[in-house]
Amino acid sequence: xxxxxxxxxxxxxxxxxxxxxxxxxxxxxxxxxxxxxxxxxxxxxxxxxxxxxxxxxxxxxxxxxxxxxxxxxxxxxxxxxxxxxxxxxxxxxxxxxxxxxxxxxxxxxxxxxxxxxxxxxxxxxxxxxxxxxxxxxxxxxxxxxxxxxxxxxxxxxxxxxxxxxxxxxxxxxxxxxxxxxxxxxxxxxxxxxxxxxxxxxxxxxxxxxxxxxxxxxxxxxxxxxxxxxxxxxxxxxxxxxxxxxxxxxxxxxxxxxxxxxxxxxxxxxxxxxxxxxxxxxxxxxxxxxxxxxxxxxxxxxxxxxxxxxxxxxxxxxxxxxxxxxxxxxxxxxxxxxxxxxxxxxxxxxxxxxxxxxxxxxxxxxxxxxxxxxxxxxxxxxxxxxxxxxxxxxxxxxxxxxxxxxxxxxxxxxxxxxxxxxx
Ligand code: ADP
Ligand code: ASP
Ligand code: MG
Numbered sequence: 141x142x143x144x145x146x147x148x149x150x151x152x153x154x155x156x157x158x159x160x161x162x163x164x165x166x167x168x169x170x171x172x173x174x175x176x177x178x179x180x181x182x183x184x185x186x187x188x189x190x191x192x193x194x195x196x197x198x199x200x201x202x203x204x205x206x207x208x209x210x211x212x213x214x215x216x217x218x219x220x221x222x223x224x225x226x227x228x229x230x231x232x233x234x235x236x237x238x239x240x241x242x243x244x245x246x247x248x249x250x251x252x253x254x255x256x257x258x259x260x261x262x263x264x265x266x267x268x269x270x271x272x273x274x275x276x277x278x279x280x281x282x283x284x285x286x287x288x289x290x291x292x293x294x295x296x297x298x299x300x301x302x303x304x305x306x307x308x309x310x311x312x313x314x315x316x317x318x319x320x321x322x323x324x325x326x327x328x329x330x331x332x333x334x335x336x337x338x339x340x341x342x343x344x345x346x347x348x349x350x351x352x353x354x355x356x357x358x359x360x361x362x363x364x365x366x367x368x369x370x371x372x373x374x375x376x377x378x379x380x381x382x383x384x385x386x387x388x389x390x391x392x393x394x395x396x397x398x399x400x401x402x403x404x405x406x407x408x409x410x411x412x413x414x415x416x417x418x419x420x421x422x423x424x425x426x427x428x429x430x431x432x433x434x435x436x437x438x439x440x441x442x443x444x445x446x447x448x449x450x451x452x453x454x455x456x457x458x459x460x461x462x463x464x465x466x467x468x469x470x471x472x473x474x475x476x477x478x479x480x481x482x483x484x485x486x487x488x489x490x491x492x493x494x495x496x497x498x499x500x501x502x503x504x505x506x507x508x509x510x511x512x513x514x515x516x517x518x519x520x521x522x523x524x525x526x527x528x529x530x531x532x533x534x535x536x537x538x539x540x541x542x543x544x545x546x547x548x549x550x551x552x553x554x555x556x557x558x559x560x561x562x
Contacts, residue, residue, distance in 0.1 A: 142307040143175040143265065147275065147297035150184035151314035152371035153217045156224075162371060163224035165312075166270060170230055175265040177304060179275045179297040180221055182213025187276075187290070191465075199468040203248035207277075207287045211237070214274030214293065222272045232270040235261065237285065242278035242296070244286045247439050251286035252354070253278060253295065258303035265304065273300060290465075294355035302362035309364050310386075311351065312371035317387035318343075318350055320555040321407040325546050328556040332405070334388050336395055339405045339498060342532050346496035347410030351389075359389065392500075403501035403508070404553040409542050410494045413443060413461040415524065416470065420455040420484035430481045431458060434473045440466045444494070444527045444536055455484070459525060461536065464490055492524065493542040496534040497549060509533045515552040521545055 146169065148162050162178075169176050182190075190210045194201045218234040225232035240260060244251035264271050275293025280286035288295050294311060301309035318340065319329040335343075337360035344353040350368060359366050369386030421427050432442055445460040462470045467490065474486060502508045509526075512533055516523060521544070525536040537545055550556060 141173045141175070143304060144169060144308045144310060145177050145179060145297050145301040145304070145306045147179040147293060147309070147311045148181065148221075148371055149293065149311075149313045150181045150186070152312055153180055153182070153221070154184040156220070158371075159217070159220050159224050162221060162312075163228055163230070165371065166221075166225060167228055167230050170268075170270060175268075177261060177265060177271040177273060177300055177306070178221065179273045179293055179300055180214060180217045181275050181293040182217055186213040186216075200472060204282075204284055207248050207251075207285050211274070211277040211285050211287050214276050218272045218274040222270075225270055225272070230270055231268060232272055233264070234272045234274070235264075236274060237277035238279040240273070242299070244278035244280050244288070246280045246282050246286075248280065248284075248286055250289040250439060251278060251280055253288070253299045253358075254281075256299055256303040258300075261300070262304055288354070289352070291349055291352035292354070294352040295358060298355045298359045298362070298364050298366065301364045302358065306364070309359070309366050311355075311366060311368045313350060313368060314370065314372060315350065315368075316370035316373070316385065317368050318348070318389075318406075320405070321546055321550050322348070322409070325409070325543050326550050326556075328550065330555065330557045331385075332387050333385070334390050334395055335405065336392050336500070337389055338392065339500060339531065340389050342498045342529070343406050343408050343496075346494065346498065346532060346534055347408040347412075348406065356389065365389075402499065402553075402555065403505055404497050404499035404555065405501075406498055407546055407549050407553070407555070408496050408498065409546050410496075411492075411539055411542060412464045413492060413494050413536070414464045414467040414470075414488060414490040415459060415461050415492050415536065416467075416474070416486065416488045417457055417459040418474070418481065418483040418486050419457050420451070420453070421458050422482045423450040423454050423456040427456075427481065428458065430477065431460075431474070431483075434477045435462070435470055438469060438473055440470050440473070444525045444534065446525050458483075461492070461494070461525070491539040492536050493539045493545075494534050494536050495542065495545045495549065496532055497553065498532045500531050502531050502533075511552060512549060515548050516545060519544060519548050521548075 275296035323329040341356040366389040
């Protein structure tokens with residue numbers, strides 16, 4: 141007998157038929173004698189729809205009210221799954237974020253989980269009742285509903301797994317594992333049977349949305365075993381999750397000196413960034429702090445940053461990227477701080493994409509970045525900004541070239557599978 145957390149994403153919960161199929165899969169785990177908690181996402185497309193309502197209502201929406209709106213998608217699917225489970229004879233009930241509770245910070249729309257009180261869950265699970273938990277939501281210090289940022293149900297699942305000391309955290313999605321790049325863009329992408337926490341963390345942070353970044357960081361910190369697998373396999377076949385061929389996220393020690401380990405683990409893209417350039421910022425101490433301070437105050441994460449060399453006039457241009465969803469708020473904050481920062485003008489561009497290559501092999505091999513720049517140059521793709529970390533190189537390019545850039549790099553680093561006909 142094991143204690144397991146099963147998480148089902150939006151496509152897996154999209155409609156009553158799919159929810160019935162999820163219920164059958166959960167029943168199989170219960171029948172195998174396991175204690176089960178299920179974390180669910182909203183139906184595919186639902187959160188986007190709710191976010192758009194907020195934007196339509198006001199581009200400068202109050203994040204606390206945004207949370208009230210967008211958290212509702214998961215409330216619906218958690219209730220529906222509990223009903224579907226009861227209908228096939230599996231005792232089940234839903235536990236909303238505030239009922240457990242899942243305590244979070246006050247950073248509405250991108251809150252972090254502080255603590256989960258798992259007592260009620262553990263008691264329910266031990267009694268044979270399946271606990272169905274809406275992902276993505278919690279209750280903030282201000283006692284109002286909060287959400288964990290897009291894709292946050294993964295983090296809910298890992299946090300619940302850590303809180304109940306689960307033996308496994310199985311993340312069911314619409315692909316059967318983590319691939320060398322998004323398999324919807326590159327059919328020749330290869331499935332990885334194991335990925336280290338560190339590489340997955342980096343891949344997720346640069347756009348491989350198969351797992352939310354925070355979920356991987358939390359799993360690494362708490363030692364939660366994550367498996368990514370498909371909910372679209374036949375739920376009635378006799379295999380249990382232990383034997384399904386998904387991707388395990390593992391510690392570095394579990395991979396060891398795998399001979400087949402590639403220099404590059406994967407390539408990711410992110411179209412959700414927007415570029416802002418402040419023109420003629422005074423080139424003196426404190427100028428950059430005055431730009432990024434107001435953004436940090438409203439919880440906006442700045443990613444790539446370039447400060448150009450000074451003009452003769454003693455001023456400089458500063459370019460950086462912010463999440464596209466935060467662009468309106470960022471522009472508003474920068475407009476308010478215009479006098480204090482002292483810039484002459486501002487331009488912004490949402491039609492950009494960040495392409496990243498990730499691999500721990502970079503630590504010991506030179507030339508990864510130059511190979512990237514050359515492969516892109518050969519296709520006439522212009523690089524607008526660059527950032528690097530120990531195991532990653534990212535470039536910002538025009539959005540229209542995203543798919544081409546990912547394909548070209550996938551081939552350039554020798555990641556293409558051989559047996560796929562495109
Ligand atoms: P869910 O709703 O189940 O949380 P998501 O849409 O958030 O699913 O994540 C799954 C999607 O992630 C896949 O459909 C795939 O298009 C995308 N994806 C991006 N990069 C990768 C990758 N490296 N490996 C697998 N899937 C990836
Ligand atoms: N429904 C939320 C989203 O679409 C959370 C999740 O699915 O993980 O971002
Ligand atoms: Mg997701």
